Amino acid sequence: MSAIRTVNTTETKTGGYLTSLMIDQNEVLVYQPKDLMESDIINHGYSAPLLLVFGEGQFTGQDAVSYAEETRLAQIAQENGGTVIFVNPKDTWKTEEEGVYERVLSKVRVSQWGFSHGILYDEKIPHNRFEEMAMKRPGFDPVPEYFIFGSPVATYVYAKGAGADYFARNYLKEIKGQNAMGDLGFADITMTAVTLENLSVIPEVTCKDVSIVSVNNSEEINQALLASDNRTAVCDTLDVVAQYDAYIGDYKRWAGKIRKSVNYRKEGIVMRPQRMFVQTSADNVAPKVTRPEHEVGYVLFYGKDLNLHDPEHPVPLLLCFHGGGDTAIATAIIGQWPEIARENGFILCAVEMHLEVTATETLEIVRKLESEYAIDKSRIYATGFSMGGIKSWDFYQEYPEIVAGVAPMDATVDVGENTQFTKAWKVNQDILVPVFYNGGEESPLAETAYQEEKCLNRFKHTFKVNQVIKPYTCTFADKEQWEDKFYGVSGDTEVILYDPDFPQSETHVRYYRSTDGNIYTAFCSISHHKHEIRPYTCRLAWNFISHFRRNEQGEIEIIA
Numbered sequence: 001m002s003a004i005r006t007v008n009t010t011e012t013k014t015g016g017y018l019t020s021l022m023i024d025q026n027e028v029l030v031y032q033p034k035d036l037m038e039s040d041i042i043n044h045g046y047s048a049p050l051l052l053v054f055g056e057g058q059f060t061g062q063d064a065v066s067y068a069e070e071t072r073l074a075q076i077a078q079e080n081g082g083t084v085i086f087v088n089p090k091d092t093w094k095t096e097e098e099g100v101y102e103r104v105l106s107k108v109r110v111s112q113w114g115f116s117h118g119i120l121y122d123e124k125i126p127h128n129r130f131e132e133m134a135m136k137r138p139g140f141d142p143v144p145e146y147f148i149f150g151s152p153v154a155t156y157v158y159a160k161g162a163g164a165d166y167f168a169r170n171y172l173k174e175i176k177g178q179n180a181m182g183d184l185g186f187a188d189i190t191m192t193a194v195t196l197e198n199l200s201v202i203p204e205v206t207c208k209d210v211s212i213v214s215v216n217n218s219e220e221i222n223q224a225l226l227a228s229d230n231r232t233a234v235c236d237t238l239d240v241v242a243q244y245d246a247y248i249g250d251y252k253r254w255a256g257k258i259r260k261s262v263n264y265r266k267e268g269i270v271m272r273p274q275r276m277f278v279q280t281s282a283d284n285v286a287p288k289v290t291r292p293e294h295e296v297g298y299v300l301f302y303g304k305d306l307n308l309h310d311p312e313h314p315v316p317l318l319l320c321f322h323g324g325g326d327t328a329i330a331t332a333i334i335g336q337w338p339e340i341a342r343e344n345g346f347i348l349c350a351v352e353m354h355l356e357v358t359a360t361e362t363l364e365i366v367r368k369l370e371s372e373y374a375i376d377k378s379r380i381y382a383t384g385f386s387m388g389g390i391k392s393w394d395f396y397q398e399y400p401e402i403v404a405g406v407a408p409m410d411a412t413v414d415v416g417e418n419t420q421f422t423k424a425w426k427v428n429q430d431i432l433v434p435v436f437y438n439g440g441e442e443s444p445l446a447e448t449a450y451q452e453e454k455c456l457n458r459f460k461h462t463f464k465v466n467q468v469i470k471p472y473t474c475t476f477a478d479k480e481q482w483e484d485k486f487y488g489v490s491g492d493t494e495v496i497l498y499d500p501d502f503p504q505s506e507t508h509v510r511y512y513r514s515t516d517g518n519i520y521t522a523f524c525s526i527s528h529h530k531h532e533i534r535p536y537t538c539r540l541a542w543n544f545i546s547h548f549r550r551n552e553q554g555e556i557e558i559i560a
Contacts, residue, residue, distance in 0.1 A: 001103060003145040009117055010061070014069060017117035018061050021146060023103050029064045029086040030148055032118040033074040037081035038273040041297035042352055045110035045120075046330035048082030049154040049249070052104065052191075054163030058088040072240045073158065076249075079265060081273070083118035085148060093166035101171055105155070105189045106178035109147040112327065112353060120149040152189050154252045154261075158240075160197040168196060168203040172210075172228075188256035193248040196225075197238055205230065209258040211247050262339060264301075269338045271329075272300040276368055281360035283418075283425045289356050297352040298365055299328050303342035307374075314376035316346035316546070317369060319362065319395075321354045321388030328352040331385050336535035340542055347373065355387060355419060359394040363402065378549040383407035383541060385533045386445075391419045393458065398424055400431035400465075401554050405545030407436045407538075410447050410531055414454040415461045432466055432556050434520040436544040438537050440529035441486060448486040448525055450479055459487060459523065466521045468512045484510065486525040493519070499536035504528050507537065518558060520548070 002024060009019040015034035020027060037044060051073055053059075059067065068074040068084040077084050087104055089096040114121040121144065159167040177189040193211035196203070199221050205212075205228035212232040214225050222234045233247045249263040264271050275298070280291045302308070306315060318341070322331035328350035332338055341348040349369065351357060369375055382395045382403050389408035396406050397415070418424045437459075439447030446452035449459050453476040463472040474488035484490045491510025499505055505528045512521040522544055526537065549557050 001106060004107060004147065005145055007119060007146050009119065012065050014065060014074075016065070016074075018065060019117060019119050020061065021119075021148075023107055025090045026100055026103070027058070027088040028104060028148070029059055029061060029088070030083050030118045031064055031068050031074070031077075031086070032083045033068065033078040035081075036078050038275055038297060039081040040116060041275050041295065042081065042273040042299060042329070043110075043112060043115065043327040044081030044329060045115065045149055046151045046153070046327055047333055048080040048150060049076060049156050050108065050150045050152060051077055051082065051084045052101075052155065052157045053084060053086045054093070054157065054159040054167050055086065056161040056163060057092060059086045071158075071238060075241060076244055082150065083148075087163075089166070093162040096166055098170040101157075101167075102175065102177040102189065104148070105152050107147050108150050108152055110149070110151050110327075112325075115149045118149050120147040153192070153254055155189070155191045155193075156244075156248055157191045157194040158197075159194065161200075164196045164199045165201045167194065168199055168201055172203050172205040173207050175207075188253070190253065192251050192253045192258065195238070195243065195248075211251055213243050213247055261333070262336075264338065267339075267342075268304045269342050270300070270302050270304050271338070274298055274300065276365065278357070278361040278364040281358045283420075283422070284356070284358045284361065285420050285422055286356035294356075296357050296361065296365065297328075299332070299350045299352070300369075301332060301338035301341050301348040301350070303345070306342075306345055306347075308347070309374055311374045314374040316379035316381065317366065317375050318346055318348050318542075319366070319380070319382040319384075320348055320350040321382070321384030321391040322350065322352075323384075323386030323388055324355065325386075328354075331388060331533065334535075335385065335533045335538040337383075337538060339535075340539060344542065344546065346379075346546075347375070354384075354391055358420070359391070359398045359418070360425075362391075363399065366402070376549075378551060379404050379546075380550075381405045381407070381545050383409065383538070383545075385409045386411045386531065387419060394418050394424065396433050396435065396462075397428045398426045400428040400433045401550070403433060404548045404550040404556065405434035405436070407438075407541035407545050409438045409533070409537065409541070410440060410443065411445065412437075412447075412455055412458040415457050428465055430465060431554070432514070432520060434545055434548045434556060435462055435466065436522045436524065436541045437462075438524040438526065438541065439486065440531055441525050441527050442529060443531045445531050447531070449474075449476075449488050450482070450486050452476075456488065462521060463489075463512070466512075467515045468521055469515055470512060487523045491523070497536075497540070499526075499534060501536065502528070502534065507540070509540070520556065 007021040019030040064086045175190045195213040197215040208229045210230045252261045277293045332350045382392045384392045389411040392406045392408035449456040460472040482488045492513040493511040497507040509524045511519045
């Protein structure tokens, strides 16, 4: 399949952008409505629905914009920071051969850089060690090309008339194709949901677990759809927003399986992207960062009924940091942190591209939020996954007096190093910070003390700072003789818990008592757990760290 080397992007009268590109011989139009979600700095690639339209025939640019606005597909895209993608046949859908859907999905890709107006420009320039590794892979194409910016995990197809007939003839089945979420080869790219309007063919449905919305179809067609092993709704007219809320938007396809997700608008969760300029700190060595200041994006999540402006009842703040290969919204969503925030009455602040934002600079975001909302300054916490877990450790060692607890997950660097793999400007030696740490027992990366010595050094340092009674005298060389396989030292209290979503796994939490008799330190390991985020673990982490606050004297207090 040929690479996309050129595109044509124009601004529309609606305040959005329309991009025309060719995927082999099929023209594809990508419409980004007027941006309400700061999508030039906030990466919505993993979270926004992929809205594919197969219409009656070939859409012109103006036809596409009008259709998206009139049907309110534009509203769905706009609320989620996404686009509406119109797929045109080479001639007519009646004569079009099977294969268009697969070719379009193969040109959908997510990256942390180079996205604008729903299009990704793959610059082929390494920005960090992850992209440097990618360049060494076999088959790497050094010539820049364009992609549609997005992820196939939420592929929602809207097909009408001849386009619906084409889709029904060819794609109401499980579909394998090039996985555009990385160099993973062929994978399941079956749509998550499909709306079929004005069909004229009797469909044969062999796919499973797909949400199907039948609009203005005959009784015979509806019976064929209803007889399938899918969630099927029969409607007289197209109502994109209502049908998205009722039948479509609650589902995504992860690793070939349909999973329940959350429609934040419907569930009463506010997602508010924001941006600000911060002063570039002296310890920021990220290559793309400008001086003396640079712009940072972040996303706030909270329950819509939460009172953010009552100084008599200030709300806690949890900083959330994403992994090196994903995004602020992706880490928050996968961990179900927005739902946890709504249930527990706090603000979640997920910082975008935090690898280019130091802990010092992140504090400017905190100060801005404190000036805008009634933030409980005694209850500021930090968590993160993978590289975001390391950023949580940055706060532990550089700004311990700010946080009342941290929950690093699935990663650490050695004591004295930071997220940018340089020497930290400060290393906490004696300020107590409650810690809930989690590691995967089967991770290919260094997460527990058993896996790498730098992890052991971090946990030994945590014992010292948090004044844990038990001595941490074990060494990496004698790990086969440790009393605890993964952390070296057994807990004063230990519990084995079971995640209902992963019943084969044991969640083993070790609690360590400090010299004042209280427990501020918890190390967790999970069996059959690789390098991943699990909502159950995030809830355990919040339940632990949320019991602490830092008073005006800088001391940690336990909240009854």
